[in-house]
Amino acid sequence: MTIRLLLTLCFLTSPLCLAGSKIIATGGASNIEGSAGGGIVPWAVINGYGSSGEWAATAFATQVGVDDFTLRVQGASVSYDNNWEWSFARQTFSLDTIGGELRQDVFGIKYHLAGELLYTAMPQLSLGLQYKKHRDFALPQAVGARDNSGIDLYLAASKVLFDQVAGRNLLLNATLRATKANQTGLLGFGNSNNNDYQLVFEGSAALLLNYNLALGVEFKQKPNELAFANEQHWRDIFAAWFVNKHLSLVAGYADLGSIAGLDQQQGYYLSIEGAW
Numbered sequence: 069m070t071i072r073l074l075l076t077l078c079f080l081t082s083p084l085c086l087a088g089s090k091i092i093a094t095g096g097a098s099n100i101e102g103s104a105g106g107g108i109v110p111w112a113v114i115n116g117y118g119s120s121g122e123w124a125a126t127a128f129a130t131q132v133g134v135d136d137f138t139l140r141v142q143g144a145s146v147s148y149d150n151n152w153e154w155s156f157a158r159q160t161f162s163l164d165t166i167g168g169e170l171r172q173d174v175f176g177i178k179y180h181l182a183g184e185l186l187y188t189a190m191p192q193l194s195l196g197l198q199y200k201k202h203r204d205f206a207l208p209q210a211v212g213a214r215d216n217s218g219i220d221l222y223l224a225a226s227k228v229l230f231d232q233v234a235g236r237n238l239l240l241n242a243t244l245r246a247t248k249a250n251q252t253g254l255l256g257f258g259n260s261n262n263n264d265y266q267l268v269f270e271g272s273a274a275l276l277l278n279y280n281l282a283l284g285v286e287f288k289q290k291p292n293e294l295a296f297a298n299e300q301h302w303r304d305i306f307a308a309w310f311v312n313k314h315l316s317l318v319a320g321y322a323d324l325g326s327i328a329g330l331d332q333q334q335g336y337y338l339s340i341e342g343a344w
Contacts, residue, residue, distance in 0.1 A: 213256025300325025
């Protein structure tokens with residue numbers, strides 16, 4: 069995390085760090101899988117502030133701490149033309165009560181298909197792909213996971229509705245994901261009896277209190293494929309502060325349900341992102 073913070077500060081203080089053309093907050097934040105969105109859900113927006121013909125980049129660090137586990141994520145993304153986004157995230161999942169840790173790398177690509185977040189009646193639609201590679205597969209394999217890698221496909225729709233709640237703008241997002249991942253891949257992919265894709269729903273809503281401050285909620289439906297323990301849906305409540313086009317901070321409350329047989333995993337979500 070320290071390395072990412074230093075890199076962010078270097079870019080923030082560099083005279084070569086020029087903001088892109090997009091309006092502040094329209095690139096969203098970086099979620100735990102590295103792509104632009106909320107905390108746990110990818111949105112249709114493209115990360116950073118690059119508009120037509122422009123490049124943009126982000127780097128982020130996130131920590132989620134619940135009763136028996138801690139998730140730490142570091143990652144970065146590059147985008148071009150407000151149409152293409154390439155992202156990478158390295159996840160480290162500490163088993164604080166059980167002991168040990170699980171690590172996963174997530175490589176993502178997203179393409180803006182149609183529509184616009186702000187300027188058209190049609191929502192912004194984006195298609196995304198994530199290749200996930202587990203780096204510590206012995207434990208997931210022992211509890212029934214079939215593979216140490218997998219591909220998620222998702223289609224996201226995002227739209228800002230103007231003057232919706234007490235004169236303030238409202239962002240809505242809906243994402244459909246096809247996945248074989250157990251606990252987003254942290255417990256491997258598929259099982260010995262079923263290697264089929266599961267179609268799950270993810271959603272977000274964020275109220276824009278002003279041009280750079282938002283309050284939101286998210287829901288992430290999860291498949292339940294491992295027999296040894298229930299996998300439950302995830303939820304969060306967050307506040308996002310887009311300090312400027314180079315720095316954003318997100319803090320929230322996360323409810324991750326039951327993980328590996330340990331119930332009521334609830335706690336905090338913290339994330340910092342630098343953009344240039």
